[in-house]
Amino acid sequence: MQQQQAGGSETEVTWGDQQNINQFGRLNNRFHDLEEEIKAAKESNENLEDAGNELILTDEEVVRFQIGEVFAHVPRDEVETRIEEMKELTTKNLERLEQEKVSILSQMAELKKVLYAKFGDSINLEED
Amino acid sequence: MASSTAGATERRGIPGAQFVEDVETYLTQSGLDVNSALSFLQERLQQYRVVEMKLLAQQRDLQAKIPDIEKCLDVVATLQSKKGTGEASIDESDSVCLWLGANVMLEYSCEEATALLQKNLENAKASLEVLIADLQFLRDQVTITQVTVARIYNWDVHQRRLRQATGAAKDP
Numbered sequence: 001m002q003q004q005q006a007g008g009s010e011t012e013v014t015w016g017d018q019q020n021i022n023q024f025g026r027l028n029n030r031f032h033d034l035e036e037e038i039k040a041a042k043e044s045n046e047n048l049e050d051a052g053n054e055l056i057l058t059d060e061e062v063v064r065f066q067i068g069e070v071f072a073h074v075p076r077d078e079v080e081t082r083i084e085e086m087k088e089l090t091t092k093n094l095e096r097l098e099q100e101k102v103s104i105l106s107q108m109a110e111l112k113k114v115l116y117a118k119f120g121d122s123i124n125l126e127e128d
Numbered sequence: 129m130a131s132s133t134a135g136a137t138e139r140r141g142i143p144g145a146q147f148v149e150d151v152e153t154y155l156t157q158s159g160l161d162v163n164s165a166l167s168f169l170q171e172r173l174q175q176y177r178v179v180e181m182k183l184l185a186q187q188r189d190l191q192a193k194i195p196d197i198e199k200c201l202d203v204v205a206t207l208q209s210k211k212g213t214g215e216a217s218i219d220e221s222d223s224v225c226l227w228l229g230a231n232v233m234l235e236y237s238c239e240e241a242t243a244l245l246q247k248n249l250e251n252a253k254a255s256l257e258v259l260i261a262d263l264q265f266l267r268d269q270v271t272i273t274q275v276t277v278a279r280i281y282n283w284d285v286h287q288r289r290l291r292q293a294t295g296a297a298k299d300p
Contacts, residue, residue, distance in 0.1 A: 015147055019274060022268045029267065067206050068148060068199035 011119055024111045024125060027104050041094040048087045055079060104116045139265045142179055145272040151283040162284045165212070169277050176270050183263050190256045197249045200226070201242065208238045 055076065065074040065082065069106065074082075112125050138144045148154040155165060204224055211222075224241045225233050236244065 012150075013275060015149070018147055018272055018275060022271050024269060025271045026264055070202040070203065072206065 011122060012099075017115070017118065020111055020115055024108060024115065027108050027111070031101065031104050031108070034097055034104065038094065038097050038101065041090055041097060045087065045090050045094065048083055048090065052080070052083050052087070055083065131154060142176075142262065142266055142269065145269040145276070147272055148276050148279065151279055155280070162280060165280055166277060166296075169273055169280075173270060173273055174276075176266060176273070177268050180263070180266055180270075183259060183266065187256065187259050187263070190252055190259065194249065194256070197245055197252060201245045201249070204238055204241050204245065208242075211238075 058076075061076055062073045063076055064071040065079050088113045115123055115125060155162065158165065160168065207224065218297065221239050223235050225235050226241055227233050
């Protein structure tokens with residue numbers, strides 16, 4: 001957890017500073033949530049890859065495909081299509097998440113510059 | 129995000145943290161000495177933590193509920209698309225049963241079921257958004273309070289040093 005100690009005895013903390021600190025906190029929280037989501041999306045993609053590979057190897061015509069809480073007998077071609085669609089969705093989602101992560105990291109870097117410039121050693125914005 | 133006046137009032141029962149412009153003024157106006165002010169703020173932080181736990185639990189519930197509803201929609205959609213194609217080996221029917229909770233299950237037509245599940249999904253997503261905004265507000269108040277605690281503490285240290293310095297100066 002990051003520590004935010006602001007204000008040496010000389011430096012005043014303005015409402016603007018406080019808002020910057022708050023914003024940094026929010027971005028950091030979002031960053032950690034994003035890392036979790038990205039990890040989950042990558043796992044999901046891997047599982048879909050594995051499922052696709054299994055499908056190629058099997059010679060069954062009808063596959064048990066999970067829909068919700070049940071398994072349904074689904075013809076092989078349809079399963080292939082479904083897996084492709086799911087992979088596309090997950091990949092698009094993953095791209096979106098990665099982009100958001102890049103944006104957040106750059107916003108955090110900006111805020112670090114501003115806050116360190118004003119508060120120097122009085123503030124710590126690093127993960128410990 | 130900048131506002132001209134410092135400090136939010138409150139949000140849905142969560143008290144806002146008052147931003148302190150100047151520590152000395154704050155202490156004089158509130159009539160608190162340093163230790164009382166610090167312990168008041170620490171208590172506030174505790175209260176915020178309690179609320180945070182509650183909100184996080186609600187968030188987890190909603191985040192589990194949403195994929196659940198989406199899976200149900202998937203099942204209903206699949207049943208509908210298999211209708212009349214002769215591919216389903218479950219007896220065809222035009223209706224599905226949905227668990228409503230509290231041990232109650234109701235029968236719906238596929239269209240009604242889809243509409244109901246859609247509405248539930250939208251409500252869940254909307255509730256989640258509000259909850260996330262609540263958590264953000266809460267965390268902001270925690271940050272403000274933590275910063276205020278640090279500033280009051282530092283101000284006190286500074287005051288003590290000043291008193292020591294003037295004390296030393298007076299003694300020849």
